[in-house]
Amino acid sequence: MDGWDIAQRWNEVRAAVPAEVQVIAVSKTKPISAIETAYTAGARSFGENRVQELVGKHEALTHPETGQLADYPDLSWHQIGTLQKNKVKYIAPFVGLIHAVDQRSLLDEVDKRADANGRKISVLLQLHIAQESSKFGLSESELAALLSDVDTGHWPQVEIKGLMGMATFTEDRAQVAREFQSLRKLYDRYRDSFGWDTLSMGMSGDWQIAVDNGSNMVRIGSSIFGHR
Numbered sequence: 530m531d532g533w534d535i536a537q538r539w540n541e542v543r544a545a546v547p548a549e550v551q552v553i554a555v556s557k558t559k560p561i562s563a564i565e566t567a568y569t570a571g572a573r574s575f576g577e578n579r580v581q582e583l584v585g586k587h588e589a590l591t592h593p594e595t596g597q598l599a600d601y602p603d604l605s606w607h608q609i610g611t612l613q614k615n616k617v618k619y620i621a622p623f624v625g626l627i628h629a630v631d632q633r634s635l636l637d638e639v640d641k642r643a644d645a646n647g648r649k650i651s652v653l654l655q656l657h658i659a660q661e662s663s664k665f666g667l668s669e670s671e672l673a674a675l676l677s678d679v680d681t682g683h684w685p686q687v688e689i690k691g692l693m694g695m696a697t698f699t700e701d702r703a704q705v706a707r708e709f710q711s712l713r714k715l716y717d718r719y720r721d722s723f724g725w726d727t728l729s730m731g732m733s734g735d736w737q738i739a740v741d742n743g744s745n746m747v748r749i750g751s752s753i754f755g756h757r
């Protein structure tokens with residue numbers, strides 16, 4: 530996009546979001562050069578929602594001999610969208626955080642693939658907080674049931690770090706605030722007993738409301754990289 534300065538936009542977003550809130554730069558559909566520019570400006574975590582694209586970008590930035598992200602040593606890849614079980618194996622070797630786990634069968638698969646790669650994989654559980662039925666996520670009772678299995682030692686290779694949710698796409702800011710509050714309440718209920726530290730909520734259009742309601746991780750795409 531002509532005249533769109535990614536480094537400047539990153540700096541503006543980073544300055545606007547409180548320092549204690551992590552900003553995930555959502556680079557989906559954007560080229561490698563955009564990621565390089567944002568990294569140079571200071572971005573370290575990048576969000577992608579398609580496995581094939583994520584793997585392709587990871588490989589493009591990986592040194593062919595060492596297999597390391599040589600020039601991007603602290604870059605962390607975040608899988609932010611719906612994740613199909615049969616694709617977990619492709620990201621398991623390197624993914625930093627999976628944001629949208631909403632089924633036990635997906636936890637089973639992440640656990641298995643983490644084990645196969647000799648590592649633990651960090652995830653967030655996605656809760657359904659929006660009125661829209663199109664949005665994914667666990668219900669409150671499903672979350673409770675799942676966490677009681679975590680308590681008894683299920684999924685040892687999975688590190689659940691907290692919760693993630695998406696608010697309804699609406700101009701009604703009060704409704705968005707209520708939805709984020711409901712997620713924050715659940716997060717607070719379980720945080721101490723499960724050692725959680727991450728509440729991922731908020732995107733370009735609603736991050737301010739999310740932060741006002743307790744988010745400590747925002748996922749920002751278009752405000753940094755421009756329209757998709």
Ligand SMILES: *Cc1c(COP(=O)(O)O)cnc(C)c1O
Nearest residue numbers: 555578609732733748749750751
């Ligand atoms: C695309 C996407 C974002 C970023 O959206 P923007 O409105 O461009 O900031 C955040 N979270 C998820 C899950 C997404 O798919």
